[in-house]
Amino acid sequence: MNYEFKKTLTDTPKEKPDPKSLGFGKIFTDHMFLMDYDTEKGWHDGRIVPYGPLQMDPAAVVFHYGQEMFEGLKAYKTAEGKVLLFRPDMNAKRTNATNDRMCMPQMDEDLYVACIKALVDVERDWIPDQPGTALYIRPFIIGDEAFLGVRPSNHYLFVIILSPVGSYYESSNGGLVANSIFVEDEYVRSVPGGTGYAKVGGNYAGALKAQEKAHANGCEQVLWLDAIEKKYVEEIGTSNAFFMIDNEIITAPLTGTILPGITRNSVLQLLRNWGYTVKEERLSMEDLFTAAKEGRLQEVFATGTAAVISPIGRLVYKGQSLEIGEGEVGPVSQKLYDTLYGIQTGAVKDEMGWTVTV
Numbered sequence: 001m002n003y004e005f006k007k008t009l010t011d012t013p014k015e016k017p018d019p020k021s022l023g024f025g026k027i028f029t030d031h032m033f034l035m036d037y038d039t040e041k042g043w044h045d046g047r048i049v050p051y052g053p054l055q056m057d058p059a060a061v062v063f064h065y066g067q068e069m070f071e072g073l074k075a076y077k078t079a080e081g082k083v084l085l086f087r088p089d090m091n092a093k094r095t096n097a098t099n100d101r102m103c104m105p106q107m108d109e110d111l112y113v114a115c116i117k118a119l120v121d122v123e124r125d126w127i128p129d130q131p132g133t134a135l136y137i138r139p140f141i142i143g144d145e146a147f148l149g150v151r152p153s154n155h156y157l158f159v160i161i162l163s164p165v166g167s168y169y170e171s172s173n174g175g176l177v178a179n180s181i182f183v184e185d186e187y188v189r190s191v192p193g194g195t196g197y198a199k200v201g202g203n204y205a206g207a208l209k210a211q212e213k214a215h216a217n218g219c220e221q222v223l224w225l226d227a228i229e230k231k232y233v234e235e236i237g238t239s240n241a242f243f244m245i246d247n248e249i250i251t252a253p254l255t256g257t258i259l260p261g262i263t264r265n266s267v268l269q270l271l272r273n274w275g276y277t278v279k280e281e282r283l284s285m286e287d288l289f290t291a292a293k294e295g296r297l298q299e300v301f302a303t304g305t306a307a308v309i310s311p312i313g314r315l316v317y318k319g320q321s322l323e324i325g326e327g328e329v330g331p332v333s334q335k336l337y338d339t340l341y342g343i344q345t346g347a348v349k350d351e352m353g354w355t356v357t358v
C-alpha cells in the first residue's frame with residue numbers, strides 16, 4: 001500500500017555534527033514524525049514536521065501512569081550511498097506485542113514501517129557513514145488523553161525521532177570495548193506475568209537504581225537474575241545476554257521476563273548457521289561462576305540495537321571480580337559484530353534478506 005504523509009519542512013536546518021564525536025542519543029535531526037489515534041478514526045493524520053517540543057496537557061495519562069512504549073532501530077548508509085534499515089518488520093511486530101500488554105492500540109505493520117521510511121527519507125543526509133556510526137530511530141507511543149482516572153487512554157500520539165549515533169559505549173576508535181558486569185542480587189528487572197518482554201519505559205526507570213549500584217562497584221552494566229529464585233541469569237543492562245562455556249553458547253529462553261531482542265534473534269540465526277551449539281535455556285549463576293573460576297567461561301556478550309554486540313571482560317559477584325576469557329573482546333563477539341554491522345551497512349552480503357532499502 002502507498003501511504004501519503006503531509007510534510008512541513010523546517011526553514012532553519014541545523015548544522016550536521018562532527019561524525020567523530022556523536023556519542024549516543026545526544027543530537028537530533030531537523031524533523032520528526034507525528035500521528036494521532038482516537039477511538040473513532042484509529043491511527044490518522046500521519047505527518048512530518050520540524051523537530052521540536054511537544055505541547056501536551058499536564059493531565060496526559062503518560063505523565064501519571066506511564067502508559068507508553070518505545071522501540072529502537074537504525075538506518076545505515078552503504079558505501080554506494082544506499083540507505084538500509086535492519087529488520088524493521090520485527091520492530092513493528094514487537095510494537096504490537098508491547099501495545100497489547102499495555103492496553104494500547106495495534107498499528108498496521110506496513111503503516112508502521114512506511115512512517116519510519118518516510119521520515120528517514122527526508123533525513124537521509126543526516127545518516128553518518130563513519131565506521132561504527134548509524135542513524136538511531138526511536139519510535140514511541142504515548143497515551144495523551146487528559147484524564148486522571150486509571151484506565152487506558154482514549155487518545156495516543158505516535159512519534160518518531162532520529163539521532164545520528166556513534167558507539168553506545170565509549171571507545172577511542174569506534175571499535176568494540178570489553179565492559180564489566182555487576183551481578184545484581186537485590187533489585188530485579190522483571191517478574192513472570194510482568195512487563196519484562198515489552199518495550200516500556202517503566203522497565204528502564206525501574207532499572208536505574210541497579211545501574212547506579214553497578215557503577216558504584218566499578219562496572220558499566222548490570223547482570224540481572226530471575227526475580228523468583230535470584231538464581232538464573234536473564235539479561236545484561238538493556239540487552240540480551242549470551243554466555244560461551246565449553247564451546248557451547250547459552251542465552252535465556254523467551255519465557256516472558258526477557259525482551260525478545262531483534263539482535264538476539266539475528267545472533268541466534270548467525271551462530272546456528274556457523275555451526276555453533278546454541279542453547280536457549282536457563283543458566284544458573286552458580287554454574288556460570290564455577291565455569292568462570294575454572295577458566296571454562298570463554299566469552300560473554302550482550303546484544304541490542306543500540307550497542308549491537310557488547311563484549312564483557314569482567315564479572316563482579318558477591319565481592320569477587322573474575323576475568324572472562326582474556327578480559328578482552330573475544331573472537332565470537334568480534335565476528336558477530338563484524339558480520340552484523342557488515343550486513344547492516346551493506347559491506348557483507350545479506351544472505352538472510354534482513355535489510356530493507358529506503
Ligand code: COI
Nearest residue numbers: 072073238304305306307
Ligand atoms: C536499544 O538497544 O535500542 C535499546 O532499546 C537500548 C536503549 C534503551 C538505549
